[in-house]
Amino acid sequence: EAQVTQNPRYLITVTGKKLTVTCSQNMNHEYMSWYRQDPGLGLRQIYYSMNVEVTDKGDVPEGYKVSRKEKRNFPLILESPSPNQTSLYFCASSVRGVVDTEAFFGQGTRLTVV
Amino acid sequence: GQQVMQIPQYQHVQEGEDFTTYCNSSTTLSNIQWYKQRPGGHPVFLIQLVKSGEVKKQKRLTFQFGEAKKNSSLHITATQTTDVGTYFCAGVGYSTLTFGKGTMLLVSP
Numbered sequence: 001e002a003q004v005t006q007n008p009r010y011l012i013t014v015t016g017k018k019l020t021v022t023c024s025q026n027m028n029h030e031y032m033s034w035y036r037q038d039p040g041l042g043l044r045q046i047y048y049s050m051n052v053e054v055t056d057k058g059d060v061p062e063g064y065k066v067s068r069k070e071k072r073n074f075p076l077i078l079e080s081p082s083p084n085q086t087s088l089y090f091c092a093s094s095v096r097g098v099v100d101t102e103a104f105f106g107q108g109t110r111l112t113v114v
Numbered sequence: 115g116q117q118v119m120q121i122p123q124y125q126h127v128q129e130g131e132d133f134t135t136y137c138n139s140s141t142t143l144s145n146i147q148w149y150k151q152r153p154g155g156h157p158v159f160l161i162q163l164v165k166s167g168e169v170k171k172q173k174r175l176t177f178q179f180g181e182a183k184k185n186s187s188l189h190i191t192a193t194q195t196t197d198v199g200t201y202f203c204a205g206v207g208y209s210t211l212t213f214g215k216g217t218m219l220l221v222s223p
Binding site: 033035040041042043044045048050056058059090092097102103104105106107108 | 120123147149155156157158159162202204208209210211212213214215216
């Protein structure tokens with residue numbers, strides 16, 4: 001089954017404790033991205049990757065890191081989480097870029113930083 | 115940067131009534147995509163519009179792209195309880211999608 005898998009689905013952590021949210025897709029997609037969703041603010045892009053070893057900042061990259069060492073994986077790293085990073089996070093992938101292709105979203109990771 | 119505004123933020127209808135959400139961009143869009151997110155779920159792609167003035171239909175859903183490619187709308191005819199969710203438009207840029215804030219639709223039976 002074609003899918004984007006995120007782990008964990010739920011996470012409660014403390015301020016400053018490094019964490020990684022994993023994202024994996026099995027569709028051989030070139031493009032992957034991370035979004036955060038907050039009430040009243042919609043979906044905002046954090047980082048995206050056009051292909052392996054190619055990453056770039058989205059609209060809200062501060063406090064986040066990403067890497068793309070393999071085509072299928074695109075982990076989101078929070079080196080020192082803060083309470084303002086409490087949010088619902090979605091990973092998405094598409095065949096190539098965003099033009100003319102639909103984005104497939106993971107199930108989401110609900111992160112709480114206390 | 116590109117901004118995409120969506121209205122209304124929220125709408126509550128009775129089952130059988132029609133529903134429309136509107137999307138406006140500060141810049142001309144190359145394409146626009148629409149997504150639906152059910153409560154507790156993730157966004158799911160509905161459709162992409164590419165051409166100026168384009169109109170596409172999916173059963174009870176009608177999507178329109180403005181002549182100037184700066185606005186779009188989604189109209190649902192005779193809503194059903196299964197239509198409940200948040201509908202997002204997304205402006206397609208060279209390498210990113212810029213999402214509107216979404217319209218949450220609640221349908222009462």
